[in-house]
Amino acid sequence: MGIKETLGYIHSVKWQGSKPGLERTKELLKKLGNPEKKLKFVHVAGTNGKGSTSAFIASVLKSAGYKTGLYISPYIECFNERIQVNGEFITDDDLERLTDEIKPVADKMVDSPTEFEIITAIAMKYYLNKSCDIVVLEVGMGGRLDSTNVIETPELAVITLIGYDHVKELGPTIFDIAREKAGIIKHGGDVVIYDGNQTVEEVFDRIARERNAKLHKVNLSRITNQIFSLQNIKMNFDPYGEIQLPLVGTYQPNNAVLAVTGLEVLREKGYNISDDAIKTGLASVSWPGRFEVLGQNPVFVIDGAHNPQCMEATAASLRQHFAGDDENEKLKVIFIVAVMADKDVDAMIGYIAPIAKAFITVAPDNPRSMKSQELAEKLKDFGVPVIDCGQVKAGVIKALEMADVSDIICALGTLYFLNDVKVSYGEKHHK
Numbered sequence: 001m002g003i004k005e006t007l008g009y010i011h012s013v014k015w016q017g018s019k020p021g022l023e024r025t026k027e028l029l030k031k032l033g034n035p036e037k038k039l040k041f042v043h044v045a046g047t048n049g050k051g052s053t054s055a056f057i058a059s060v061l062k063s064a065g066y067k068t069g070l071y072i073s074p075y076i077e078c079f080n081e082r083i084q085v086n087g088e089f090i091t092d093d094d095l096e097r098l099t100d101e102i103k104p105v106a107d108k109m110v111d112s113p114t115e116f117e118i119i120t121a122i123a124m125k126y127y128l129n130k131s132c133d134i135v136v137l138e139v140g141m142g143g144r145l146d147s148t149n150v151i152e153t154p155e156l157a158v159i160t161l162i163g164y165d166h167v168k169e170l171g172p173t174i175f176d177i178a179r180e181k182a183g184i185i186k187h188g189g190d191v192v193i194y195d196g197n198q199t200v201e202e203v204f205d206r207i208a209r210e211r212n213a214k215l216h217k218v219n220l221s222r223i224t225n226q227i228f229s230l231q232n233i234k235m236n237f238d239p240y241g242e243i244q245l246p247l248v249g250t251y252q253p254n255n256a257v258l259a260v261t262g263l264e265v266l267r268e269k270g271y272n273i274s275d276d277a278i279k280t281g282l283a284s285v286s287w288p289g290r291f292e293v294l295g296q297n298p299v300f301v302i303d304g305a306h307n308p309q310c311m312e313a314t315a316a317s318l319r320q321h322f323a324g325d326d327e328n329e330k331l332k333v334i335f336i337v338a339v340m341a342d343k344d345v346d347a348m349i350g351y352i353a354p355i356a357k358a359f360i361t362v363a364p365d366n367p368r369s370m371k372s373q374e375l376a377e378k379l380k381d382f383g384v385p386v387i388d389c390g391q392v393k394a395g396v397i398k399a400l401e402m403a404d405v406s407d408i409i410c411a412l413g414t415l416y417f418l419n420d421v422k423v424s425y426g427e428k429h430h431k
Helices: 003-012 023-031 050-063 092-107 115-129 174-184 198-210 252-268 275-283 308-322 345-349 372-382 392-402 415-429
Strands: 041-045 068-071 083-085 134-138 156-159 190-193 214-217 223-228 233-237 241-245 292-295 299-303 333-337 356-362 386-390 408-412
Touching: 003 092, 003 115, 023 092, 023 115, 041 050, 041 174, 050 068, 050 134, 050 156, 050 252, 050 275, 068 115, 083 115, 092 115, 156 174, 156 252, 174 198, 190 198, 190 252, 198 214, 214 252, 223 252, 233 252, 241 252, 241 275, 252 275, 292 415, 299 308, 299 415, 308 345, 308 408, 333 392, 345 372, 356 372, 356 392, 372 386, 386 392, 392 408, 392 415, 408 415
Parallel strands: 041 134, 041 156, 068 134, 156 190, 190 214, 299 408, 333 356, 333 408, 356 386
Antiparallel strands: 068 083, 223 233, 233 241, 292 299
16 A cells, blocks of 8 residues: 555544453454564653653663664654654655555454554554654553553553543543553553642552552652753753753643653663753653744744643643733734634633633644634633634634734644644745
8 A cells, every 4th residue: 555545544444332441452462473572661651741752762762772662653744743752753765665564464353453443553563664662652542541551560650630631431520531541560660650630549559459560650850950941941950960841831840751761761670861861861752832933023833732731731821921020011912823623722722712812723633632613602701802714724814914013822632633734834924
């Protein structure tokens, strides 16, 4: 198959209606020779920050000289982003070849594997073929029943901030969600967490004890003197001195500390990770779509804020970067918003409405997205002007037409429309 046919096949396999569980992934990987059993992993779960944390860990491991795989979802610009080795995306040729190899095996299974399960199998084969020293494996959703959880005890498990998301699949309470995320804690393993929620910590403590796993908790007081700009974040990080991060969301220092704490556990286990590798890896990480500044005059920011906690963090970043020193100065932002249909819009928008000058609603080309007209009706309750633009490109054009050079435009709500925003901004801004 060519790349168009390959991606067509992968995306044609739907997860809706499939029974949750690991059986299909296990069966598929077994038929492929269990490539996952020949690899080493850092397994990363959590509600918010798991992508950035995975990127930090992978970048440092690469700087330390390890051939490092990175498995992420979703992608921003192209599907190949999901499967990387040392920052290089899987090629179309490799993706085609591996899909050709896996398709007949998957097609013969009585209980057909889902799209994510097929992608996971492709990734495992690819990382083995590339002789990866270690793979940073981001959970797709949840943890316990996520197809990545077929792996045996990883070198390290990392659980990022826990919050309310995917409650239909994971459960309605923080306890339920934490229990699902804690499913990646394996017998005899090491797990790093930083969540300060008492209920969450009790869940992690109990499951770690049951599985004879060692729990490591992050000390955020190790970072001081944070200086924020639109180019980078500088901070002092005990004992490494000054650290620079190219990711400028105000939540990124916490993700970096979580990542480094995990890397220090790996170092204790014999991995050769120098202080210079940590500093270089953090400073050179690339992670698009997370409080990414596309341009100035007006400032144009994109952020994949897809749940209430993310929205709260984005609002904090906007205030940190743009509110100014004058307490009476009112920050007002033109928001381009798109969300998936299952999201709690009221809880999400409540965090950004106080700093909104206007809302522009759009809908990405995704069957799970909320219609822009429906979203617009929901946003009218917040007492801020709302413009329904329908398509993403029209929303970007409208925002740029409305904005003065001193204004701030922020596109947020789902990762699934950020590439369309970037393309539309590039087309409009560079004419």
